[in-house]
Each structure stands twice: as C-alpha cells, then as structure tokens.
Amino acid sequence: xxxxxxxxxxxxxxxxxxxxxxxxxxxxxxxxxxxxxxxxxxxxxxxxxxxxxxxxxxxxxxxxxxxxxxxxxxxxxxxxxxxxxxxxxxxxxxxxxxxxxxxxxxxxxxxxxxxxxxxxxxxxxxxxxxxxxxxxxxxxxxxxxxxxxxxxxxxxxxxxxxxxxxxxxxxxxxxxxxxxxxxxxxxxxxxxxxxxxxxxxxxxxxxxxxxxxx
Amino acid sequence: xxxxxxxxxxxxxxxxxxxxxxxxxxxxxxxxxxxxxxxxxxxxxxxxxxxxxxxxxxxxxxxxxxxxxxxxxxxxxxxxxxxxxxxxxxxxxxxxxxxxxxxxxxxxxxxxxxxxxxxxxxxxxxxxxxxxxxxxxxxxxxxxxxxxxxxxxxxxxxxxxxxxxxxxxxxxxxxxxxxxxxxxxxxxxxxxxxxxxxxxxxxxxxxxxxxxxx
DNA sequence: TGCAATAGTGTGAAGTTGACACTAACATAA
DNA sequence: TTATGTTAGTGTCAACTTCACACTATTGCA
Numbered sequence: 001x002x003x004x005x006x007x008x009x010x011x012x013x014x015x016x017x018x019x020x021x022x023x024x025x026x027x028x029x030x031x032x033x034x035x036x037x038x039x040x041x042x043x044x045x046x047x048x049x050x051x052x053x054x055x056x057x058x059x060x061x062x063x064x065x066x067x068x069x070x071x072x073x074x075x076x077x078x079x080x081x082x083x084x085x086x087x088x089x090x091x092x093x094x095x096x097x098x099x100x101x102x103x104x105x106x107x108x109x110x111x112x113x114x115x116x117x118x119x120x121x122x123x124x125x126x127x128x129x130x131x132x133x134x135x136x137x138x139x140x141x142x143x144x145x146x147x148x149x150x151x152x153x154x155x156x157x158x159x160x161x162x163x164x165x166x167x168x169x170x171x172x173x174x175x176x177x178x179x180x181x182x183x184x185x186x187x188x189x190x191x192x193x194x195x196x197x198x199x200x201x202x203x204x205x206x207x208x209x210x211x212x213x214x
Numbered sequence: 215x216x217x218x219x220x221x222x223x224x225x226x227x228x229x230x231x232x233x234x235x236x237x238x239x240x241x242x243x244x245x246x247x248x249x250x251x252x253x254x255x256x257x258x259x260x261x262x263x264x265x266x267x268x269x270x271x272x273x274x275x276x277x278x279x280x281x282x283x284x285x286x287x288x289x290x291x292x293x294x295x296x297x298x299x300x301x302x303x304x305x306x307x308x309x310x311x312x313x314x315x316x317x318x319x320x321x322x323x324x325x326x327x328x329x330x331x332x333x334x335x336x337x338x339x340x341x342x343x344x345x346x347x348x349x350x351x352x353x354x355x356x357x358x359x360x361x362x363x364x365x366x367x368x369x370x371x372x373x374x375x376x377x378x379x380x381x382x383x384x385x386x387x388x389x390x391x392x393x394x395x396x397x398x399x400x401x402x403x404x405x406x407x408x409x410x411x412x413x414x415x416x417x418x419x420x421x422x423x424x425x426x427x428x
Numbered sequence: 429t430g431c432a433a434t435a436g437t438g439t440g441a442a443g444t445t446g447a448c449a450c451t452a453a454c455a456t457a458a
Numbered sequence: 459t460t461a462t463g464t465t466a467g468t469g470t471c472a473a474c475t476t477c478a479c480a481c482t483a484t485t486g487c488a
Contacts, residue, residue, distance in 0.1 A: 007257065009223060009298060043296055045219065047287035071285045071300050073261035082257055084223060086285050101293075137433040155435070172437070173477065195486030311465040369466070387446065387466070409455030 003019045008083040011051040012038030014130040015061060016070070016208045017092035018111065018147050018160050019162065024110040025127055026092070027119070036121035036127070037108065038085070051088040059108045065091040065210070069130050073118040077122050085121075095149030109191035135164050137210045141212045153191050154178065155197035183211060222297040226252030226337065228283070228344040231306035231324065232361055232374050238324040239307040239341055240306070241333070250341070251322065265302040273322045279305040279360035279424070285343050291336050299335075303344040323381035325330045351365030351377050352355060356397045358424045359418045367405050367413035368392065372378070397425060 010045050014036060015026040027034040037058040041050040048066060066088055073084040111117065113131055116124060137143045144160050158174045178184065185205050190198040228250060229240040241248040251272040262280060270274045279300055279413045287298040325331065327345055330338060338349045351357045358374050392398065399419050404412040 007221070013301065041287070041298075044289045045297070046289055047285065068284065071261065073255070073300070075258045076261055084255075084261070084300075086287070086453070126373060145256060155433085170478075171435090172479085175436080176438095177476095192485075194434075197436080197484035199435055325455075367466085385466090386448085389467080390469095391445095408464070409445070410454035410463075411467080413466055 003167055007080050008078070009041050010038055010083060010085045011041060011047060011053050011054060012085045012087050012126060013055050014087065014089040014127050015059060015064070015092055016130070016147070017133065018094055018163055019110055021159060021163055022112045022114070023131070023163050024074065024112050025116070026061070026110050027117075028106050028108045031121045033120065034109075034111070034117050034123075036087075036123045040087075044132070047071050047086050048088075051086075051090075055090060061090065061092055061096070064093070064096075064202070065143075069126070069133060071103070072122060072126065073088060074122070083121075085127045087130070087193075089134065091134075091143070091146035093147060093149050095154075111161075124126060131164075134162040138164060139212050141210075142181060142204075142213070144181065144208065145207075148204070151187055151191075151201040151203050153201060155199060155200075157184075181211075181213060220295055222295050223255050224248075224297060224299045225261060225268060226250040226299045226335050227265050227269050227280070228301065228303040228341050229273060229278070230303060230304055230344070230348065230361070232308055232377055233324055235373060236288055236328070237327045237345070237377050238326050239273070239330070240273050240324050242322050243330075244334045247334065248323075248325070248331050249338075250337045251300075255300075261300050262302075265300075265304075268423060270303060273302065275306055275310070278307070278310075279357075280287060282341070286336060286340065287293050288336070294309070295314050297335075299340075301344070302341045303348065304359070305348075305399060307361060307363050308366075310392070331338060345378075349380075352378060356395060356418075356427070359397065360424065361420075362403035363407075363417070363422070365401055365403065365415040365417050367415060369413060371398075371416075395425075396428060408416055 004199050012035075015168040017024055017026065026037065028037045029035075038051070038054050039058075041047060045053075047068070051066055052062070055064070069087040069089050069091075071084065071086045076084060077083060077085075096164050113127060116127060118124070121125070134143070144157065144207070147160055148157060152198075155171075157178065158169055158171065161174070162169055179189055183205055184202045187201045187203050189201045226330045231238055231240065234411055240251065242251045243249075246263075246268075252265070252268050255261060259267075261282070265280055266276070268356070269278070272354050282300040285300045286297065289296060290296060291299075296319075327341060330341060332338070333341070352375055356379070358371065362371060368389050369385075371392065372383055372385065375388070376383055397419055398416045401417050403415045405415050406412040
C-alpha cells in the first residue's frame with residue numbers, strides 16, 4: 001500500500017441551550033482558548049456515535065437531540081494538518097444543564113452566541129451556521145421543544161422562540177399557532193413562580209421527536 | 215506516529231437532470247454494476263473541488279450547480295474498508311447534457327430515479343435523500359432554474375416542477391407564483407416548436423444564483 | 429387591600445392560496 | 459382555404475391564513 005497522507009476526520013458539536021433568556025453554546029477548553037467539543041472519529045465508529053461520545057466525554061451531556069449540520073473540509077482550515085470536520089449541533093433541554101456555579105478553568109463553559117470569544121479554527125463559522133439552521137427550523141418544525149424541560153409553560157416556549165429568532169412575537173398569535181400544531185398537551189399542573197398568576201404546564205406529546213409542519 | 219487505521223474519505227455526487235419529462239440520475243460504471251460518480255478526496259483538495267473534479271472526470275459535466283447533501287459514515291456501509299462519503303448533488307441544465315445516443319458499456323448512463331438499478335453500497339439511499347431535498351427546496355427557493363437551459367418557456371419550467379414533485383400543478387397559479395418571485399424575465403423571443411401557438415422564452419435574472427423565497 | 433407582575437383570551441382586516449374555463453396562435457392535413 | 463389539433467396565455471372569487479391589537483384574571487407581597 002502507498003503511504004497514506006495524514007488526514008484527520010473529526011466531529012465537532014455545537015451544543016445549544018437557552019440560559020437566562022440567551023442562546024448559549026457550550027465550549028471546551030483549547031490550548032490557547034476555546035473550541036467546540038469534538039475530536040477524531042475512531043475506526044469502526046459511527047459519525048453520530050462519535051459526536052455523542054465527545055459530547056459526553058467533554059461536557060457530560062447525554063441523551064440530547066443531535067443533528068448533522070455540515071461537513072467542513074477547506075484544506076487550510078487547520079494549519080497543522082489536513083482536517084475534515086463533520087459538524088453537528090445538539091439541543092440541550094433547560095432542565096438537564098450541568099450546573100457550573102463556579103466555572104473552573106479547564107472546564108467547559110457556556111457562552112452567549114452573541115458574545116463568543118475567538119474560537120479555534122473555523123469553529124466560529126460552524127456556530128454561526130448552526131444558529132442560522134436552528135432559526136430556520138423554528139419556522140417549519142417542532143424543534144424548539146428539544147430545548148425545553150419536560151414540563152414548561154407557553155410563555156417559556158415563546159421566550160425560547162424569541163431568543164433564537166432575536167425578535168419579539170405576538171403572544172396570542174404564538175399560542176394559537178403552537179396549539180394548532182397539536183404537538184404539546186396540558187399536564188393539568190400549574191407553575192407557580194413569582195408573585196403573579198400561575199401558568200399552565202405543558203409537555204411534548206411526542207418527546208424526542210421533531211415533526212415537520214405543514 | 216501510531217499506525218493509521220485505513221480510512222477512505224470520498225465524495226459522491228448525485229447528478230440530476232430532467233430528460234424526457236423524467237428526473238434522471240447520471241450513474242457511473244462499477245465493477246459489477248452502477249454507482250454514483252465520485253472517489254477519494256486528495257490531500258489538499260477542497261471537498262467541493264473534489265466533487266466537481268470527479269463529476270468532470272467521470273461524466274464530463276462541468277459548471278453545474280453543486281450543493282453538499284449529507285455525510286454518510288456508517289461503519290459497515292462499505293464491507294471492504296472504513297469509508298466515509300461526503301455526498302453532493304448536482305443539477306445539470308437540460309441544454310448542457312452530453313448526448314449519449316448510443317450509451318456504451320463503460321460509459322456513464324442516465325437512469326430515471328423511479329427505475330434505478332441496484333447501486334453500489336448505500337448509493338441508493340443517497341439518491342433518495344437527494345431527491346427529497348430537491349423536492350423540498352422547490353417550495354422555498356428558485357433552485358429549479360438550475361435545471362433549465364439558458365432560455366426556456368414557463369410550460370417547460372412547470373413541467374420540471376411537476377416531474378420532481380410527482381404531481382400536476384395548476385397552470386395559472388404556477389405562472390402567477392413564479393412571476394411574482396421576480397427571478398425570471400422575458401427575452402422577447404419566442405419558442406416555436408410543434409404545430410401550435412409559440413411560447414415566450416424566459417431567462418433567469420440571476421443565473422447561477424439560488425434565491426430563497428419569502 | 430391594593431399594587432406589581434405575568435397568564436390567558438377573540439375579533440376583524442389584510443393578504444395568500446387554490447379552484448376553475450375559455451380564447452389565442454400556430455402547423456398540418458384535408 | 460379551411461378545419462383540426464395542440465399548446466400558450468389570461469382573471470376572478472371563495473376559502474383560508476396571517477397579523478395586528480387590549481383587556482381581564484390570578485397570584486405574591488408590601
């Protein structure tokens with residue numbers, strides 16, 4: 001066999017979550033700064049499985065929604081070697097966030113997409129593409145439910161949409177539209193948080209499943 | 215350095231064209247049958263460039279619309295080796311089709327997507343996914359223009375849509391919608407073909423560019 | 429008990445979509 | 459030259475969807 005040119009095939013994952021009314025990304029430490037969680041695909045390992053594994057190993061996140069985004073292969077994207085990255089994005093429900101009250105150096109950290117530090121390689125572009133894709137999918141799928149905890153209020157769901165789109169939505173129209181989709185149902189329970197009228201708690205009818213609309 | 219596990223990173227391309235009112239795919243010869251055009255990515259070669267190169271080398275097609283589709287990496291998709299394929303699809307305008315009046319053995323051949331022979335590996339699934347993506351994009355982009363020759367009639371454009379979607383469309387509504395998109399313009403010329411009223415010839419306002427709608 | 433804060437609810441106007449049928453212009457053959 | 463076959467080209471109305479818009483309800487707390 002001829003000598004094989006060095007080629008690094010990796011997966012990189014953009015883990016999204018809504019935290020404090022912001023869309024944030026969970027970043028891993030890099031020698032000199034930040035990068036997306038990810039790494040080389042092992043022989044015999046499925047691409048999706050590799051993405052899940054790195055997410056687990058580097059951030060502790062598991063059982064999240066994961067979708068292939070795009071494959072980046074510019075020859076000069078990594079100055080050190082020929083690196084091809086199969087990029088994914090993950091949606092982390094608000095309930096399952098690892099609490100990092102005091103984010104240590106060396107630990108992954110959540111950062112708002114609108115205030116990203118410089119990232120390794122082309123990871124900044126990957127995040128930007130993932131954000132665009134996510135925003136587009138809000139319009140024609142029930143994907144936003146993957147960012148919600150098991151039980152949530154309609155106001156919370158609306159806030160998630162608004163945060164991702166970066167624009168306010170009309171409350172009545174939003175509720176009408178969502179309920180017409182027949183993708184969520186009332187639990188009968190109420191959320192009493194704060195000094196005001198309690199809100200009904202809803203849950204996804206088909207958790208884990210993303211339906212297309214229309 | 216540790217011995218590197220053998221990994222084949224390839225591109226495969228689904229070249230679509232409309233021929234004789236059918237959506238067809240251009241296939242290449244494979245030892246025992248048919249496969250999609252494609253092959254291993256060279257060191258230092260961009261992914262898109264590799265897809266274009268194989269399309270040129272194996273089918274003679276150049277200057278076509280090309281878009282990344284999905285990356286396939288099931289460990290068992292190729293029984294012979296670990297093979298990861300970055301799949302693309304290409305849209306070939308009706309005018310630029312290589313004429314293969316007598317398709318030789320050993321030459322690529324156009325085949326209707328609804329009558330595909332057995333293909334190598336998972337290439338059948340790749341074609342199916344590409345077809346779904348193309349059909350979906352008709353609804354929210356001007357991508358169908360990439361399948362048209364430089365000048366074309368509205369009836370021809372409608373036939374292309376109908377062929378890809380597999381369902382008839384209303385003539386008046388179709389024309390209204392397309393013209394409202396402001397993506398094509400009259401050339402002033404007429405197509406006189408056959409014993410009937412000639413049709414106006416249109417051309418794309420921004421050839422090569424695919425606009426999103428709405 | 430009143431104030432602050434969020435939950436929850438309906439209508440009408442504007443715009444979009446979808447169904448539908450006839451006349452126009454040409455080539456060809458009788 | 460006329461009749462016939464074939465495709466091109468055109469508008470309206472009803473149904474539906476989208477969008478803008480403001481008030482009452484329920485709670486905790488001061």
